[in-house]
Amino acid sequence: MSLTLYEASVPVFTRGLTILSSMLDKAEAHASGNGVAIASYIEARLASDMLTLAGQVQRASDTAKFGAARLTATEAPSFADEEVTLDQLRERCAKTVAYLGTFAAGSFEGGDTRAVTFGGGANKQTLPGNRYLLQFALPNFFFHVTTAYDILRHKGVPVGKRDYLGPFDETSA
Amino acid sequence: MSLTLYEASVPVFTRGLTILSSMLDKAEAHASGNGVAIASYIEARLASDMLTLAGQVQRASDTAKFGAARLTATEAPSFADEEVTLDQLRERCAKTVAYLGTFAAGSFEGGDTRAVTFGGGANKQTLPGNRYLLQFALPNFFFHVTTAYDILRHKGVPVGKRDYLGPFDETSA
Numbered sequence: 001m002s003l004t005l006y007e008a009s010v011p012v013f014t015r016g017l018t019i020l021s022s023m024l025d026k027a028e029a030h031a032s033g034n035g036v037a038i039a040s041y042i043e044a045r046l047a048s049d050m051l052t053l054a055g056q057v058q059r060a061s062d063t064a065k066f067g068a069a070r071l072t073a074t075e076a077p078s079f080a081d082e083e084v085t086l087d088q089l090r091e092r093c094a095k096t097v098a099y100l101g102t103f104a105a106g107s108f109e110g111g112d113t114r115a116v117t118f119g120g121g122a123n124k125q126t127l128p129g130n131r132y133l134l135q136f137a138l139p140n141f142f143f144h145v146t147t148a149y150d151i152l153r154h155k156g157v158p159v160g161k162r163d164y165l166g167p168f169d170e171t172s173a
Numbered sequence: 174m175s176l177t178l179y180e181a182s183v184p185v186f187t188r189g190l191t192i193l194s195s196m197l198d199k200a201e202a203h204a205s206g207n208g209v210a211i212a213s214y215i216e217a218r219l220a221s222d223m224l225t226l227a228g229q230v231q232r233a234s235d236t237a238k239f240g241a242a243r244l245t246a247t248e249a250p251s252f253a254d255e256e257v258t259l260d261q262l263r264e265r266c267a268k269t270v271a272y273l274g275t276f277a278a279g280s281f282e283g284g285d286t287r288a289v290t291f292g293g294g295a296n297k298q299t300l301p302g303n304r305y306l307l308q309f310a311l312p313n314f315f316f317h318v319t320t321a322y323d324i325l326r327h328k329g330v331p332v333g334k335r336d337y338l339g340p341f342d343e344t345s346a
Contacts, residue, residue: 002303004176007307134184135341136338146323150323164312172304
């Protein structure tokens with residue numbers, strides 16, 4: 001076996017959300033050090049019809065949460081998209097990480113071939129679990145973490161690629 | 174087995190580069206339809222010390238190319254970062270996809286535990302192949318595809334999340 005579905009999802013999402021939360025810490029330090037209202041970062045977006053930084057964090061959380069739930073045929077908890085402060089966004093990351101921590105690796109068995117339905121309305125799709133992970137959940141998760149990073153970079157927050165990649169860990173699941 | 178190292182790399186990179194090239198098509202159509210010089214997109218960046226759109230395409234190509242080479246303990250071809258036109262950037266995507274197409278799934282066997290060294294200077298790292306893929310190659314690849322998308326969105330090109338995700342394919346490797 002090369003990679004289990006668990007390995008390619010839960011620890012990846014957990015890393016990404018932890019990194020995202022750390023980038024929010026850097027945003028806070030930069031805002032307070034430069035007399036900038038943190039709300040101007042939280043509400044920032046790269047185009048008028050794109051999501052704000054808060055929206056990017058919420059969608060990263062949802063993609064991780066639903067990814068783990070769908071691959072294990074379980075129900076994800078509902079998280080209201082009500083975060084308006086950095087503390088609330090960090091808490092959103094933390095509770096998503098805590099939820100991911102409830103999954104045992106064995107609960108992903110059979111998930112690779114399980115039919116996973118996702119998206120709504122005209123975008124409703126069904127894919128086998130392994131395709132869902134590789135074609136939707138991972139690309140979409142990294143999309144939102146990266147766009148959060150790009151928003152912060154665009155606002156002048158001194159984060160770099162090493163912050164996005166985070167510390168490497170050869171012992172990770 | 175849930176996912177082979179091949180499945181979690183070659184088809185994922187191939188999809189992403191194909192999608193990236195399609196987004197460049199949309200950028201070209203938007204520029205020509207609005208009397209905008211395409212160079213203003215190719216040279217665009219989200220922060221003065223970030224890479225341009227051209228640079229994002231080059232790094233996505235490199236991450237895919239080196240990802241496949243390192244996981245199979247083979248040598249990647251050298252691609253000079255000389256692209257300055259959309260046609261050249263699409264050709265960079267195409268030749269990377271063609272290179273990825275030369276890999277047989279079986280050549281990734283044992284790649285998950287093979288020590289992979291990457292990065293240069295103070296950033297030089299060694300990880301087992303499966304950690305290299307999940308902690309560096311995939312996050313870094315999606316970083317550059319997403320940032321290319323974010324640059325285009327920031328410049329007003331009408332691409333959307335469905336363009337970034339691309340058409341789903343349940344029969345993909």
